Amino acid sequence: MRTMSFDEAIEEVLALAMADDPRIVIFGEDVQMYRLNLYTQFGERRIRETPISESAFLGAAITAAMAGLRPVVEVTLVDFLGVAMDALLNQASKLETFSSGKWKAPFVLRTTCGGGLGDGGQHQQSLWGWLSHIPGLTVVVPSTPGDAGGLMLSALKHDGPVIYMEHKLLSDFWVENLGYLGRKTVDFDLPLEGMRGAVLETWEPIPFGRAVSKRSGKDLTIISIGVGVHRSLEAAGILEEKGIDTCVIDLRTVSPLDTEAVCEAVSNTSRLLVVDEDYQGFGLSGELAAVVLEAGIDANYGRVCTEKTIPYSQELEAQTLPNKERIVENAVKLMDR
Amino acid sequence: MEPDLWQLYKHMYRSRLFEQVVQAIWEQGLISGEMHIGFGEEAIAAGIVCQLKEGDAMALDHRGTPPLLMRGIEPTLLLREFLGRPDGLCGGMGGHMHLFSSEHLSASSGIVGSSGPAGAGFALAAQHLRPGTLAIAFFGEGATNQGMLLESMNLAVAWQLPLIFVCKDDQWSITTRSASVTGGQLVERAKGFGLHAVEVDGTDVEAVWRSAGEAMERARDGGGPTFLLAHCVHIEGHFLGFTLFRAGRDPIKEMVPLIGPLLRSATKWKGGSSQEKMRSLTDIATRARDALQEQTLKEKDPLVRARQKLISDRDRLEALETEVSREIQDVKEAALKD
Numbered sequence: 126m127r128t129m130s131f132d133e134a135i136e137e138v139l140a141l142a143m144a145d146d147p148r149i150v151i152f153g154e155d156v157q158m159y160r161l162n163l164y165t166q167f168g169e170r171r172i173r174e175t176p177i178s179e180s181a182f183l184g185a186a187i188t189a190a191m192a193g194l195r196p197v198v199e200v201t202l203v204d205f206l207g208v209a210m211d212a213l214l215n216q217a218s219k220l221e222t223f224s225s226g227k228w229k230a231p232f233v234l235r236t237t238c239g240g241g242l243g244d245g246g247q248h249q250q251s252l253w254g255w256l257s258h259i260p261g262l263t264v265v266v267p268s269t270p271g272d273a274g275g276l277m278l279s280a281l282k283h284d285g286p287v288i289y290m291e292h293k294l295l296s297d298f299w300v301e302n303l304g305y306l307g308r309k310t311v312d313f314d315l316p317l318e319g320m321r322g323a324v325l326e327t328w329e330p331i332p333f334g335r336a337v338s339k340r341s342g343k344d345l346t347i348i349s350i351g352v353g354v355h356r357s358l359e360a361a362g363i364l365e366e367k368g369i370d371t372c373v374i375d376l377r378t379v380s381p382l383d384t385e386a387v388c389e390a391v392s393n394t395s396r397l398l399v400v401d402e403d404y405q406g407f408g409l410s411g412e413l414a415a416v417v418l419e420a421g422i423d424a425n426y427g428r429v430c431t432e433k434t435i436p437y438s439q440e441l442e443a444q445t446l447p448n449k450e451r452i453v454e455n456a457v458k459l460m461d462r
Numbered sequence: 463m464e465p466d467l468w469q470l471y472k473h474m475y476r477s478r479l480f481e482q483v484v485q486a487i488w489e490q491g492l493i494s495g496e497m498h499i500g501f502g503e504e505a506i507a508a509g510i511v512c513q514l515k516e517g518d519a520m521a522l523d524h525r526g527t528p529p530l531l532m533r534g535i536e537p538t539l540l541l542r543e544f545l546g547r548p549d550g551l552c553g554g555m556g557g558h559m560h561l562f563s564s565e566h567l568s569a570s571s572g573i574v575g576s577s578g579p580a581g582a583g584f585a586l587a588a589q590h591l592r593p594g595t596l597a598i599a600f601f602g603e604g605a606t607n608q609g610m611l612l613e614s615m616n617l618a619v620a621w622q623l624p625l626i627f628v629c630k631d632d633q634w635s636i637t638t639r640s641a642s643v644t645g646g647q648l649v650e651r652a653k654g655f656g657l658h659a660v661e662v663d664g665t666d667v668e669a670v671w672r673s674a675g676e677a678m679e680r681a682r683d684g685g686g687p688t689f690l691l692a693h694c695v696h697i698e699g700h701f702l703g704f705t706l707f708r709a710g711r712d713p714i715k716e717m718v719p720l721i722g723p724l725l726r727s728a729t730k731w732k733g734g735s736s737q738e739k740m741r742s743l744t745d746i747a748t749r750a751r752d753a754l755q756e757q758t759l760k761e762k763d764p765l766v767r768a769r770q771k772l773i774s775d776r777d778r779l780e781a782l783e784t785e786v787s788r789e790i791q792d793v794k795e796a797a798l799k800d
Contacts, residue, residue, distance in 0.1 A: 161727075244495040
């Protein structure tokens with residue numbers, strides 16, 4: 126086993142894949158200066174900068190893929206997908222069905238998500254539930270360097286559109302370039318366990334729709350994704366001191382959803398707490414409740430999500446995003462019910 | 463009419479001093495995230511905003527502080543907003559990219575290009591409800607490749623909206639040279655939409671004032687929209703702590719940690735040709751150097767330019783600067799008070 130950062134894992138997998146497959150090209154906003162090492166190794170033809178024209182270059186990624194390229198297209202923040210939604214909603218997601226499976230668009234949309242750097246409600250959303258709502262899109266959200274590399278490898282091999290979402294707090298690059306910015310005077314609640322960690326000597330693809338158990342426990346199941354997994358693990362440590370034995374599941378992909386792992390884990394404890402940094406209403410947390418209900422599992426249910434627009438104030442932001450205090454409080458409530 | 467340079471300089475100087483306070487509290491860590499400072503844009507803001515009238519509207523981008531200050535927003539409210547306080551302009555909910563004042567018909571957004579449609583809507587309301595008033599849309603040249611901005615240019619012409627599109631062109635879209643991702647010339651492009659289009663040196667406040675004044679008169683008289691291309695610099699780069707500037711200012715500290723990985727990438731036998739690899743390396747070094755040099759030229763600082771014209775009356779200038787400094791010092795103390 127080796128140890129590396131979340132960013133390094135993604136970069137290594139991309140570099141290895143690009144070296145072997147000339148069809149892989151990267152394009153997006155500021156990619157030459159943001160991906161310095163890839164730009165150096167592969168040059169300006171394969172690491173191509175775009176204008177701030179998301180609807181054009183994301184739309185182009187789809188047909189470039191249909192015509193034989195394997196684009197990795199970067200949109201700086203998932204929030205910026207708002208201006209380019211047609212490409213995902215009506216084009217990429219529909220192709221396979223409309224062509225009855227005869228034509229596919231194998232591209233990866235690489236974007237960042239999540240909050241905690243004080244950037245307010247237009248630059249810190251999660252939106253994986255919103256994206257997963259659309260049939261035909263694969264949505265992955267790794268929480269560790271090992272998963273980041275393994276899921277990127279699967280994304281590059283996948284024959285359809287994959288939205289690959291990197292939580293900004295897991296990335297040294299984004300924490301520095303949106304948060305610290307050369308300062309030592311600010312503090313962010315960083316999930317260190319997810320920023321750096323063990324990875325395989327040789328990368329193996331991690332199949333989509335395969336959740337992983339991060340901690341076993343018999344009293345309560347917490348299901349989460351992204352940075353929520355690390356907040357949940359911290360909370361599980363506190364709950365242990367209170368005598369509550371908590372299992373933590375990392376979904377790793379939102380769509381496809383590992384319903385089997387969800388049902389099994391909830392059956393074991395009969396208590397499900399969903400920790401989801403995405404918006405609470407009409408999203409992943411409700412979907413997980415539906416999965417459990419449809420399977421006829423009798424369980425207590427609760428959720429800790431982002432309930433409203435993320436405020437700018439650092440104090441209010443910390444209260445709005447799922448944090449370990451809210452997770453512990455809601456877990457205890459579930460035990461009492 | 464001739465511009466009142468003393469008044470314009472006062473607005474610019476006040477904005478600069480205010481944002482220097484913002485910079486200081488950002489460096490102290492009292493502002494958690496990004497901070498897009500308006501240093502270098504003051505002449506564009508002053509030349510336009512000082513001519514606005516009651517009922518005129520502003521659609522702002524992520525750099526809204528100078529126009530809002532010049533429009534008459536209480537500076538303490540802005541500073542408290544940046545500090546995330548409940549007594550800030552937006553209750554600490556918005557932060558510097560999301561500033562709103564219904565009283566001043568001013569709305570900001572952190573989404574590039576969105577001030578185009580926002581300006582069009584303000585202008586439509588002006589046409590219906592407040593004849594003779596107008597709307598301004600501020601954006602950078604990076605935004606001119608964003609579909610919604612181009613769509614709103616067409617809409618403004620089709621509906622003959624009283625709207626002025628103000629493009630603050632510093633030639634950089636964060637770390638990307640705008641020219642490398644932009645086809646044609648922006649003035650020609652605007653003319654292609656049927657827009658009245660004007661180019662101006664955005665570091666010369668009197669020139670901006672004159673060009674904007676004509677565009678405003680035209681809009682108020684029902685003559686329709688104008689595209690105003692104003693060239694400027696961003697003296698602190700895209701935002702405070704901008705990587706390219708840090709790399710240019712302190713190459714040893716900022717670049718040395720990158721050298722190992724860059725050399726490893728450059729010596730991999732797979733990938734681009736050795737010429738391509740060398741071109742990338744050269745480009746990285748050049749951009750770090752050029753961004754800093756181009757943006758921090760003293761002669762492109764709008765305050766330096768305006769001040770030179772006023773320096774002959776040193777007493778009046780010093781009195782003005784002292785008065786503004788006192789005000790901003792009071793604002794800082796008031797905002798930081800519990």
